[in-house]
Amino acid sequence: MTSPLSFAVLGPVRAWRDQSEIDLGTRQQRLILALLLARVGGAVSVAELVDLLWESDPPPSAVNVVHRHVGMLRRRFEPGLPTRAAGSVLSRDGAEYRLRVDGESLDLMRFRRLVAQAAGSSGEPAVEFYREALALWRDRYAAGLQAGGRAHPEFVAVDCERFAAVRAATDAALRAGCVHVVLPAIRLAAEYEPLDEALQARLLLALAADGRRAEALAAYADIEHRLADELASSRVATCARPGRLLDDDAPADGSGSRRGVRRPEPALSQSARAEPPAQLPADHPHFTGR
Numbered sequence: 084m085t086s087p088l089s090f091a092v093l094g095p096v097r098a099w100r101d102q103s104e105i106d107l108g109t110r111q112q113r114l115i116l117a118l119l120l121a122r123v124g125g126a127v128s129v130a131e132l133v134d135l136l137w138e139s140d141p142p143p144s145a146v147n148v149v150h151r152h153v154g155m156l157r158r159r160f161e162p163g164l165p166t167r168a169a170g171s172v173l174s175r176d177g178a179e180y181r182l183r184v185d186g187e188s189l190d191l192m193r194f195r196r197l198v199a200q201a202a203g204s205s206g207e208p209a210v211e212f213y214r215e216a217l218a219l220w221r222d223r224y225a226a227g228l229q230a231g232g233r234a235h236p237e238f239v240a241v242d243c244e245r246f247a248a249v250r251a252a253t254d255a256a257l258r259a260g261c262v263h264v265v266l267p268a269i270r271l272a273a274e275y276e277p278l279d280e281a282l283q284a285r286l287l288l289a290l291a292a293d294g295r296r297a298e299a300l301a302a303y304a305d306i307e308h309r310l311a312d313e314l315a316s317s318r319v320a321t322c323a324r325p326g327r328l329l330d331d332d333a334p335a336d337g338s339g340s341r342r343g344v345r346r347p348e349p350a351l352s353q354s355a356r357a358e359p360p361a362q363l364p365a366d367h368p369h370f371t372g373r
Contacts, residue, residue, distance in 0.1 A: 088160060088172065089188040092120045093245075094221030096228065098160075105159055110228055111136050112152050117225035119173070119182040121237040123192060126179040135235060153180055190219045191241065198248050206259050213252035217268035220245055223275065246272055246282055253285040262292045277309055 088105075091097045096113045098105040107113045118135055119127055132153075133145045142148070157170040164170055173182050186192045194216045201212035223234075224241040234242075249265075249272040256262040266289050273279075273286040283306045290299035 087185075087188065090116075090120055090184065091190045091221075092117055092225055092241075093190045093194060093219050094223070095226050096120075100160075107159065108155055109152070111148075112156050114225070114228050115149070115152055116156060116182070117228060118235065118237065119180065120184065120189060120191065121224070121235075121241060122182075123189065124181065124184055126176065126181050129178045129180070132180070138233070194219045194248075195244070198244075198251075201248075201255070202251070205255075207261055207264075209255045210252065210259050210261055210264050213248060213255060214264050214268070216248055217245070217252060217265065217272075220268075220271075242275075246276055246279065250281060250285055253289055257288060257292055260292075262289045265289075266293055277306075280310070 087101065089099045096107060096117050098107055107116060114135055115132055118132065129146055129149055132149045133141050136149065137145060153173065157173040158164050160172040161170050169175065171183070173180065197212050197216035201209045201216065204212060224238045249269055252265045253262070253269055256265045269286050269289050273282055276282050287299050287303055290302060
């Protein structure tokens with residue numbers, strides 16, 4: 084009987100058999116495992132794995148190398164498996180591979196379950212589900228495996244699920260008046276995505292709602308300066324501008340949050356609000372074309 088396996092991908096890729104961590108081998112083998120886990124039981128073609136490992140100009144032996152890496156992973160999951168035997172964990176169907184994973188044995192699946200529970204709840208229970216979900220993240224998806232700063236689109240998509248959950252968690256915590264519960268997760272996400280204006284705006288709202296007004300103002304100045312440097316833009320979400328973000332005279336309401344704290348709104352620059360739409364001038368009455 085095969086010992087139970089568990090996997091972690093919300094950070095560096097890791098795997099365990101019972102309580103013992105498995106050596107996953109080379110960077111290429113861990114990349115293959117990361118993509119298989121991103122699909123969560125879905126098929127991954129050999130062609131996709133070739134693109135993943137080489138990006139461009141794969142060697143003539145690329146397909147054979149992929150099969151060899153997968154075979155080594157299979158035997159790590161099922162020690163003693165004969166070289167050409169079909170494994171029960173990592174299986175092949177023609178030109179596709181599939182990793183069979185139990186839902187609770189993968190941190191990504193637990194994260195998605197908790198986020199779904201949070202979305203179906205309200206008040207402090209929803210915030211607690213979000214807190215548990217975000218606590219599973221240790222770094223970016225499959226951290227440390229990408230070369231040259233290029234992340235695989237499916238890895239980026241999973242990271243985006245995290246940042247969407249952070250935004251939803253902030254909104255839920257602001258409504259419930261318990262933003263301190265998720266503030267550490269908001270801070271960390273904002274560090275990872277310094278140019279995500281919606282995320283940065285929620286950080287400012289969270290700091291203000293938690294009574295950290297001086298810190299919120301300092302963060303606002305830093306964010307505005309960063310956006311001006313990186314994007315040639317001085318736009319910060321309207322809700323997070325100092326005049327609307329902080330109201331020193333506003334007492335806390337019954338939920339514990341300040342009346343001066345607004346709900347997040349779409350970011351829009353002053354210039355974008357002031358400029359009329361571009362359009363051609365009206366026809367001149369005394370001009371006739373040839």
